[in-house]
Amino acid sequence: MTVRKIIICLSLWPFFSFLGARERNDSSCFELHGYLSSMQSGNNMQNGDWLLSNYLHNRLNFGWYLPGNFIAVAEMRNRFLFGDMIRLDPETYARSYDRDYGVADMSVNLTKGNSYLFNVAVDRLYLFYRNGKWDITVGRQRINWGNTFVWNPNDIFNAYSFFDFDYIERPGSDAVRIQYYVTETSEAEVAAKADASNNITAAGLYRFTVAGADVQFLGGFLSSADYVAGAGFSGHAGQVALRGEATFLHPFRNLQDTSGMVIVSAEADYTFENNLTLQGEYLFHQKPGIDFNRFVTLYNTRLDVKTLSFVKHNFFLQAGYPFTPLLKGTLAGMVFPQFKGFYLGPSFTYSLSDNLDFSFLVQAFSLELNGEHKAVTLAYMRLKLNF
Numbered sequence: 395m396t397v398r399k400i401i402i403c404l405s406l407w408p409f410f411s412f413l414g415a416r417e418r419n420d421s422s423c424f425e426l427h428g429y430l431s432s433m434q435s436g437n438n439m440q441n442g443d444w445l446l447s448n449y450l451h452n453r454l455n456f457g458w459y460l461p462g463n464f465i466a467v468a469e470m471r472n473r474f475l476f477g478d479m480i481r482l483d484p485e486t487y488a489r490s491y492d493r494d495y496g497v498a499d500m501s502v503n504l505t506k507g508n509s510y511l512f513n514v515a516v517d518r519l520y521l522f523y524r525n526g527k528w529d530i531t532v533g534r535q536r537i538n539w540g541n542t543f544v545w546n547p548n549d550i551f552n553a554y555s556f557f558d559f560d561y562i563e564r565p566g567s568d569a570v571r572i573q574y575y576v577t578e579t580s581e582a583e584v585a586a587k588a589d590a591s592n593n594i595t596a597a598g599l600y601r602f603t604v605a606g607a608d609v610q611f612l613g614g615f616l617s618s619a620d621y622v623a624g625a626g627f628s629g630h631a632g633q634v635a636l637r638g639e640a641t642f643l644h645p646f647r648n649l650q651d652t653s654g655m656v657i658v659s660a661e662a663d664y665t666f667e668n669n670l671t672l673q674g675e676y677l678f679h680q681k682p683g684i685d686f687n688r689f690v691t692l693y694n695t696r697l698d699v700k701t702l703s704f705v706k707h708n709f710f711l712q713a714g715y716p717f718t719p720l721l722k723g724t725l726a727g728m729v730f731p732q733f734k735g736f737y738l739g740p741s742f743t744y745s746l747s748d749n750l751d752f753s754f755l756v757q758a759f760s761l762e763l764n765g766e767h768k769a770v771t772l773a774y775m776r777l778k779l780n781f
Contacts, residue, residue: 423459428452431778433560437479438771447477451560455518463525467533469518469563476510484508491515495696496534496568497588517566529573534566537585539599539612540639541626544710545677545702547641547657548626550616551587551595553697557757559741560776565696567595579603593618606630617698620645620655637661641699656680657699670715677708705730720745735761735768749780 430452437445452472459465473491480487484506491513494501501515520533540546544556554564569587576582579602586596597614607629616622624641638661644654657680663673683701712726721744728737741755757772 423457425457425459426454427781428454429778429780431560431776433774433776435477435479435775436773439769445478445482447475447479449560450474453563463523465522467518467520467522468516470514470516472512472514474510474512478509480511481509484511487511495590496566497590497592498534498568499590500534517563527575529571529575531569531571531573534568535571536564536566537569537571537587538564539610539626541608541610541628541637542639542659542661542675543637543663543673544661544675545657545659545679545708546639547659547699547702548610548612548624548639550597550612550614550622550624550641550699551585553699553702555697559755560774576602589617597622615646616643621649622699633664635663643699655700657702668715670713673710673712673714675710677703677710679703679706679708682706705732705735707731730761733761733763735759751778752776753778 431450433449433451435447435449437447439445450473454470454472456468457465458467475491488503488506488511491511492501492503494515500517500519501513504512504514506512516534518534518536520531520535523530537551538546538549539551540549546553551567551569552565554561567587568589569585571583571585573581573583581601582598583601584596584598586594588594595614595616595618597612599610599612601608601610603609607627610626612625613623614621620643622641622643624639626637626639628635628637630636638659640656640658642654642656647653656678658678659675661673661675663671665671679702681700682703682705707730709729709731710726711728712724714722714724716722721742723742724740726737726739726741730736736759738758739756741753743751743753745751753774753776755774755776757770757774759768759770761768
């Protein structure tokens, strides 16, 4: 059976069984949970006509608890999109969703047309084993070595875009990961992944606690092209939470040349007595890797630490406040001094019931590139049911 046939079977399985089921016997346990969301979006570029699209998103998370301390996991996204954005360039849009960056091609467009697309993609498929102080994970998984909120220079295995807010699980990697818990406050691990181009990323990390702060150091190589070394921390100064990361990359060629790259992020956040939360972050990216003219790269393209930003200096500030126990709001903003630009992102989420939420979000960008003003505004309304 091909990988794509397996994907189709997994996507159809819940329609022939009972959602949220849990079966137990003496030796194993099966779990299924996920969510279903419906999101309407509007896209306005350069004060032109609004492009309207719809997005149905179903996530399924399967888990099997097996004998002998093994857990098998399969997680997938079923996405049906239709509307104006696809109609602009159906083939390019379809290719961006069908593309899989892992060793195994586990993304397939089941059907597509001039204004619609139905894609199924598996982003988790791994076997987990635990024995005492050892954890071993093999397969498509998420390896998160980041500490800060928006930009993660230490996340060398599967970096992500802050703007892709609807993908809370974040991408996974086809990898092997071994973790050893040295003490209750220290851990050593090694991981290696391969991608669709047979490039290898491999590194080791050591994390420990000192003076009340969690500190980590890592080293290895990225995509069979660059040496990588990094460090990160998370701690507190009084009531202020502090986090930071730094990564240095250098091509495999002569280490004495000046073609290396430094990426640094620093974050602080504080929660007041009335539950107002303020959060700020700064990113320095020595050699930005995103072209803002290719705006879709912020959403539909796999990023790495080289492409975390399209400008060298990035400033982020966010305020969050629970107006009522059911209504929460945030206001996020970024400043890009290099391009006299900014990002503004207000959002509101209202809990309709224990498992049902309604959200309204706006993402507005304004920049000057090569003397030309660029403006993009996106608005979203989402209804999300968790099961």
